[in-house]
Amino acid sequence: MVSVITPSYNQGIYIQETIESVLSQDYPNIEYIVVDGGSTDDTLSILEKYSRTDERIRFISEKDRGQSHAINKGIAMAKGEIIGWLNSDDTYLPGAIRVAVEALEQQPDWAMVYGKAYKIDGNSKKLSDYYVAPANFKQLFDGCMICQPATFIRKNVLLDVEGVDETLHFCMDYDLWIRITQKHPIGFVPYPLANARTHDSCKTTTLWGTVGIPEILRTCVKHYGAISKTWLLTYQSHRGKGITGLLHSLRSQSTFDCLPTVTNMNRYDDFWVPPRFTFTVVSGPGFPVNSLLIKGRIPPESVPHLPLHYKFRCAVQVDGQPAGSHIIGSSFLLNIPVQSMSERFEVEILSSFFLTSSDKRMISFVADEVIPLSVEESNVIKTIMGSSVLLKFV
Template sequence: MVHTSFPLVSVITPSYNQGNYIRETIESVLNQDYPSLEYIVIDGGSTDDTLSILEQYSRTDERIRFISEKDRGQSHAINKGIAMAKGEIIGWLNSDDTYIPGAIRLGVEMLGRHPDWAMVYGKANTIDESSRKISDYYVAPANFKQLFDGCMICQPATFIRKNVMLDVEGVDETLHFCMDYDLWIRITQKHPIGFIPYPLANARTHDTCKTTTLWSSVGIPEILRTSVKHYGSISKTWLLAYQSHHGDKGLTGLLHYLRNQSTFDCLPTVTNMNRYDDSWVPPRFTVTVESDPGCPVNSLLIKGRIPPESAPHLPLYFKFRCTVQVDGQPAGSHIVGSSFLLNIPVQPMNEKCEVEILSSFFLTSSDKRMISFVADEVIPLSAEESNVIKTILSSSVLLKIG
């Protein structure tokens, strides 16, 4: 029976081998006290008892329909469900999560009261394998700016207008972990959203869920890429998450990590420099950098040091000056210590430029070379990378120099 006085809600569940939990998920949807509901399960070709459970419910309740076929993952499944959905409002409930009674009715009611809201979300619980509450899920009011600091929206506790989902072109299928976080960011870039301080859903955690198994290997890299993509930088929250799972490998270590995860679109490169094979540099250190016209070099990051054994006479707080020229033009000077990270602004006129660093300190090596410091890292940075580095340096997260 169709209840025309209530907007149709389409609940979408992506599913793959969650037979242990999907029955409870289905019951939490079909037992809602909301009369205008369709339930779409997009199964990725489960090999456990998921299909027999879905067939059982689809035979007895016309509100539920499902497809089962190989797909490209959870994000692809959600987009397939959106394309099939007939409702004005979309609910996204994973196959191991559950709704709290009354969740859909309350979500629809609040969207009706606030026609400017693109989506509404509420509080949630974290539950275990046996559906016992573990804790309150961290949820708080959010907008585009606040989402930079972290994700304070619980995905199963959200209800989204379908026209908004279509407006932002659905879920990003290149993401396999933080596709929901990315979706909230894209929605809040264009629309206001609403928060209601009532519990709407239970998010289940167990040994085989993504949050447990893929957080370090997939989750953190995707979150850092997503943050840089939308905000051009990384918040303290996500830096601490990176550190807790990958250790403090320093600022340059983080930079290499981000590069290895293809976080940045294009990168300038060093094509020539007069650094010696043992990484010592002469008092006149020259670096040639080349970059793409659409992604010019923005700064040159140098991690340098003077090993104590090479100059034992130097005082503890020794400082010296590095004077910089770019393509023969003065580009400032910098005071550094015996261990330093120097980020030199570079504004080249051409795709190829030469940076010259003149050091006020030098000594003679055992093989009679004139040397100044060890340059462990020489990394030309794009504008995008420079912005990330500047934000991190200005944050309260303490990263080692290297």
């Protein structure tokens, strides 16, 4: 038996087409479960009509905690050995379930199988092929090449990985593929199995930049400890922020554990720092600081005669011990390794460049960001700064 699960909420405009694409399949042993979140449009009347005339379909309608929760409820209700997950605005292509079952029968070691797919618009017009390619755990680091409605998964595998992560509201499918491929092989069949619909109210359109990309980055860090060039460039193109913006985004989502902080900094209110720049770093027990990230610059209007590519030297000390000397420019992003295992230490940066400001202060450069990095954060930054493709990202 194949159990198809559809999470639903106020998609009456599309759900009839979704239902028809399931019930018209040429595979005989199907149960269809719609988990509705309490729709207020005509979804329920459509579901009631079909459930009265076709015993293969059943539904529940009650308030839930979102799409991921609805999918897990459907998995718990399912009697089938194979699970299809079809959103209420997507559709199966003819023969999809039969092709998937035959593939899984022929390849008993596959935990799931997926096929090709098309992107369609709100009027069911084909827009383009969906990007799909063979994938494994390593390849999924670089991006998601699996189309969710074109995927069929063995139920015992879903139970083994404990279903869908209900803390995710956008990339729960990508997270699921990664967790499955960590433990099981998966398979690809080169046949079109489904249509993924794009329209003005779908999450890909409305939440991609604000929810989708941050969730994807957090998921990558959780599973791989780093972020690929593909996802970094996607983040940059949508958010327009550099490395420090990425860090703040990840921190805001609690991606990392027990983050270190800076206290007692002698930076001025306008972010200029003196030639002897000092600050204190505090971290939690068992979470040592791995490096210090400093984003700085010398505004050209402050020193008009300064060459555009001017270089100067700064020396770093941690708790009075030398921690390296660095050549930096008039605009820089400096990643300083830190050897101290102490939960609290003092940092001193001595700069060879300084000038006198109009208010008689001795100043060296503008320190826009001073961020002590945990081991996890430092690994992410090393991945970024080691990529020549991402020079613009800084």
